[in-house]
Amino acid sequence: MIRIALDVMGGDHAPREILAGAHRALRESRDLFVYLVGTEEALSAFPDHERVEKVPAPEWVEMDETPSEALRRKPRSSIRRAFELVKEGRAGAVVSAGNSGVTYACALFLLGRLPGVSRPAIATVLPTLKNPAVLIDAGANVDCKPNHLLQFAIMGALFSEKILGLRAPRVGLLSIGEEGGKGNFLVKRAHSLLEESSLNYIGNVEGRHIYSGEAEVIVCDGFVGNICLKVSEGVAEALAEMLRREVRRDPLAVLGFGLARRALNRFRRRTDWREYGGAPLLGVNGVVIIGHGRSDARAVRNAIFTARRFVEMGLVEKLKEALDRRKHPSDLQAIS
Amino acid sequence: MIRIALDVMGGDHAPREILAGAHRALRESRDLFVYLVGTEEALSAFPDHERVEKVPAPEWVEMDETPSEALRRKPRSSIRRAFELVKEGRAGAVVSAGNSGVTYACALFLLGRLPGVSRPAIATVLPTLKNPAVLIDAGANVDCKPNHLLQFAIMGALFSEKILGLRAPRVGLLSIGEEGGKGNFLVKRAHSLLEESSLNYIGNVEGRHIYSGEAEVIVCDGFVGNICLKVSEGVAEALAEMLRREVRRDPLAVLGFGLARRALNRFRRRTDWREYGGAPLLGVNGVVIIGHGRSDARAVRNAIFTARRFVEMGLVEKLKEALDRRKHPSDLQAIS
Numbered sequence: 001m002i003r004i005a006l007d008v009m010g011g012d013h014a015p016r017e018i019l020a021g022a023h024r025a026l027r028e029s030r031d032l033f034v035y036l037v038g039t040e041e042a043l044s045a046f047p048d049h050e051r052v053e054k055v056p057a058p059e060w061v062e063m064d065e066t067p068s069e070a071l072r073r074k075p076r077s078s079i080r081r082a083f084e085l086v087k088e089g090r091a092g093a094v095v096s097a098g099n100s101g102v103t104y105a106c107a108l109f110l111l112g113r114l115p116g117v118s119r120p121a122i123a124t125v126l127p128t129l130k131n132p133a134v135l136i137d138a139g140a141n142v143d144c145k146p147n148h149l150l151q152f153a154i155m156g157a158l159f160s161e162k163i164l165g166l167r168a169p170r171v172g173l174l175s176i177g178e179e180g181g182k183g184n185f186l187v188k189r190a191h192s193l194l195e196e197s198s199l200n201y202i203g204n205v206e207g208r209h210i211y212s213g214e215a216e217v218i219v220c221d222g223f224v225g226n227i228c229l230k231v232s233e234g235v236a237e238a239l240a241e242m243l244r245r246e247v248r249r250d251p252l253a254v255l256g257f258g259l260a261r262r263a264l265n266r267f268r269r270r271t272d273w274r275e276y277g278g279a280p281l282l283g284v285n286g287v288v289i290i291g292h293g294r295s296d297a298r299a300v301r302n303a304i305f306t307a308r309r310f311v312e313m314g315l316v317e318k319l320k321e322a323l324d325r326r327k328h329p330s331d332l333q334a335i336s
Numbered sequence: 337m338i339r340i341a342l343d344v345m346g347g348d349h350a351p352r353e354i355l356a357g358a359h360r361a362l363r364e365s366r367d368l369f370v371y372l373v374g375t376e377e378a379l380s381a382f383p384d385h386e387r388v389e390k391v392p393a394p395e396w397v398e399m400d401e402t403p404s405e406a407l408r409r410k411p412r413s414s415i416r417r418a419f420e421l422v423k424e425g426r427a428g429a430v431v432s433a434g435n436s437g438v439t440y441a442c443a444l445f446l447l448g449r450l451p452g453v454s455r456p457a458i459a460t461v462l463p464t465l466k467n468p469a470v471l472i473d474a475g476a477n478v479d480c481k482p483n484h485l486l487q488f489a490i491m492g493a494l495f496s497e498k499i500l501g502l503r504a505p506r507v508g509l510l511s512i513g514e515e516g517g518k519g520n521f522l523v524k525r526a527h528s529l530l531e532e533s534s535l536n537y538i539g540n541v542e543g544r545h546i547y548s549g550e551a552e553v554i555v556c557d558g559f560v561g562n563i564c565l566k567v568s569e570g571v572a573e574a575l576a577e578m579l580r581r582e583v584r585r586d587p588l589a590v591l592g593f594g595l596a597r598r599a600l601n602r603f604r605r606r607t608d609w610r611e612y613g614g615a616p617l618l619g620v621n622g623v624v625i626i627g628h629g630r631s632d633a634r635a636v637r638n639a640i641f642t643a644r645r646f647v648e649m650g651l652v653e654k655l656k657e658a659l660d661r662r663k664h665p666s667d668l669q670a671i672s
Contacts (some may be wrong), residue, residue: 064515129574139512142520176475176562179400184478184559207566211574223520224560226512230543231564235571238465238547242606246599253599259592263582270578 001033001051002308005082005091008038009060010098011295015042018097021300026051028301032308035091037082057081061098063293067105079103083110086286093307095278097291097300104140104281111286114316116323119148120283121222122290123159124229127270130213134160134169138279139226146189149173149219150197154326155282155319156217157199162318163310164216172205172215174224180204186221194219198326233273277302280310282319287311337369337387338644341418341427344374345396346434347631351378354433357636362387364637368644371427373418393417397434399629403441415439419446422622429643431614433627433636440476440617447622450652452659455484456619457558458626459495460565463606466549470496470505474615475562482525485509485555486533490662491618491655492553493535498654499646500552508541508551510560516540522557530555534662569609613638616646618655623647 006022008015015038022034026049033051036043043054057078061070070077079098083106085091096103104120113120121137136156141148153171160169173191175183180191180203187204194201205215207228220228247253257264269275277299278289287310291303342358344351351374358370362385369387372379379390393414397406406413415434419442421427432439440456449456457473472492477484489507496505509527511519516527516539523540530537541551543564556564583589593600605611613635614625623646627639 064513064517066517127578129577142512174563176478176559176566177400181400181402184557187559206570207563207568208570208573210567211570221520223512223523224563227510227543227560227564228567230512231546231567232543232571234542234544234547235568236575237544239572239575239607241465242463243599243603246603246606247596250596250599253596256592256595259595260583260586260589263579263586263589267579267582270582271575 001031002311003033003035003091004304004307005035005037005085005094006304007079007082007094007096007098008036008042009057009078010096010103011291012063012293013296014097015045017296018300019046020297021295021304022046022052024297024301025304029305029308032304034304035082035085037078037085039078055081055085061102063099065099065102067101070099070102071105071109080106080110083107087111092311093287093289095289095291095300095303095307097278097293097295097303100139100290103288103290107281107284107286107288111284111288114283114285114320114323117151117155117283119144119151120281121152121155122225122279123156123282124279125164125276126210128211128213131166131216132164133210133213133216133218134164135210135218135220135225135228136282137220137222137225138229139222140281141222143223144186144221146186146193149186149190149221150193151283153194153197153199153201153217153219154323156219158319158322159280159282160216162322163313163315166216168200169216170202170214171199171217171219172202172209174207174210174218174220174228175204176206178204178206190219236271274299275302277306280306280315285316287315337367338647339369339371339427340640340643341371341373341421341430342640343415343418343430343432343434344372344378345393345414346432347627348399348629349632350433351381353632354636355382356633357631357640358382358388360633360637361640365641365644368640370640371418371421373414373421375414391417391421397438399435401435401438403437406435406438407441407445416442416446419443423447428647429623429625431625431627431636431639431643433614433629433631433639436475436626439624439626443617443620443622443624447620447624450619450621450656450659453487453491453619455480455487456617457488457491458561458615459492459618460615461500461612462546464547464549467502467552468500469546469549469552469554470500471546471554471556471561471564472618473556473558473561474565475558476617477557478559480522480557482522482529485522485526485557486529487619489530489533489535489537489553489555490659492555494655494658495616495618496552498658499649499651502552504536505552506538506550507535507553507555508538508545510543510546510554510556510564511540512542514540514542526555572607610635611638613642616642616651621652623651
């Protein structure tokens with residue numbers, strides 16, 4: 001039985017959609033046990049279930065609270081209680097679609113970092129025209145130093161190899177030109193560190209190459225990474241809406257899109273972020289899945305399944321072992 | 337007659353596509369005169385034309401050269417010669433799809449900045465679900481201080497008002513959360529400056545709100561701005577390719593898309609960057625249009641027309657006048 005601690009209070013559509021997502025996941029998977037962590041009022045809406053334990057927490061964290069505020073002023077929040085369940089060894093993973101800064105702080109504070117990692121980072125798996133690509137950091141660290149980017153690269157490459165099963169994944173540094181000399185101060189310095197590393201580093205990659213699959217690991221600071229993800233969503237949504245408007249004006253196009261419905265649905269499933277269900281926070285001593293703030297029931301269900309898969313695969317043990325084994329002097333120096 | 341200096345040697349598809357773009361623009365517009373600046377060999381391919389003057393330049397700048405290198409080692413480059421034509425008062429604007437860092441350096445060095453501007457910036461006009469939005473800076477300044485972002489906001493708002501004709505454009509600061517406290521160090525500081533300004537500042541906007549049209553001016557540093565643009569292109573291209581693959585697998589969908597062809601073509605024209613033809617560098621004493629590095633003939637034709645429109649509208653005079661008139665103390669302090 002895989003045991004997941006779910007923060008019922010986190011996310012724009014909490015608690016309703018979070019509970020609905022748990023319901024779906026439990027129905028679809030018989031080897032799943034869910035700790036629902038939230039206020040008694042929120043939890044009362046969920047029917048009793050043999051593979052559910054309701055864990056009451058009287059407080060919850062809003063999306064706009066700062067981590068220090070939330071940790072100090074709300075010691076009994078649902079997100080913190082979820083992490084305690086992992087710390088106590090009762091749950092194997094935390095899933096939250098809530099305030100990601102607070103989730104990050106709880107992970108550092110209650111689970112701690114893996115040896116050799118100074119900055120845990122969010123790894124988002126993106127669909128591309130070739131292999132899936134890992135974008136790291138997708139939002140945990142907004143102000144970074146060059147060696148943090150090297151750490152992200154190392155963790156991203158290990159994740160790509162050990163979890164996604166890609167051999168010698170190509171690592172690219174997100175920048176504004178393909179030549180090594182191009183980029184801001186941070187990226188130029190990180191470029192030098194990456195060139196000296198033992199990674200399969202292919203140099204700078206531009207934003208337009210993320211989705212064409214030029215690299216299996218895309219490295220950037222968390223500010224840039226998060227903006228990339230949100231811009232991607234925004235472009236996809238705006239294009240869909242613009243296309244809808246054009247089609248609506250033209251009866252032949254309406255008919256045509258009706259005929260193409262099956263292909264359009266397959267396309268939508270392939271490109272919808274809800275299908276990808278949450279991103280792991282790598283480098284902490286536990287499985288932590290950060291869901292999208294806008295998560296609906298489907299996204300929550302997928303985030304729970306992502307967490308389950310990483311627990312089954314032994315994500316943390318694999319990462320820890322691989323970090324221990326790395327011997328290249330410049331990498332070790334950088335991550336110590 | 338509007339006179340444009342065109343750098344024939346700049347861009348991934350130079351000189352062929354650049355010349356082809358000039359040819360199209362000249363054919364479509366009778367009040368256009370083009371200085372073609374490039375090597376004699378490149379220019380020899382262009383037929384003689386009454387509204388063309390060929391200006392030979394023996395050197396050209398590659399895409400990967402640094403500005404200081406290019407300015408020092410290639411005093412007779414085509415891009416530099418194009419700027420001299422504006423400086424001499426013969427041409428009203430420069431158009432180049434070449435190395436944008438070198439174009440920026442030539443603009444500073446040969447044309448100079450407008451009074452009160454310390455960092456000229458690239459303003460890209462983006463289609464959204466509502467009004468067109470100006471993204472500034474789209475790539476000229478990769479490492480910025482908070483008051484540079486304030487300057488970009490001021491220039492972007494003036495551009496939106498005076499050139500795009502929008503009243504009291506809403507100015508948003510690109511960040512990773514809507515709350516003012518969220519973002520990296522640079523953005524948090526810039527947020528405070530923008531709050532004190534007399535602009536119609538609406539606070540942080542997230543990446544996914546760029547294309548939904550939440551703000552008419554989106555402010556960011558040039559590194560983030562350029563990545564946003566390139567990611568947007570990449571998403572649009574990858575989605576189109578994924579959709580194509582799905583449709584190809586399904587005969588009904590192929591038929592359906594055939595019926596929808598007219599709507600699809602209209603959609604493509606609305607969303608293709610080639611239609612938008614180059615972005616102005618704001619804050620320098622002249623009209624400078626920076627074309628996309630991948631420009632084909634159509635993109636070059638559009639960039640020339642963009643330059644022509646800005647010359648006709650008196651972009652530089654309007655911006656200069658509006659900058660002079662600004663009286664709000666905190667803004668003046670910041671841009672001095």
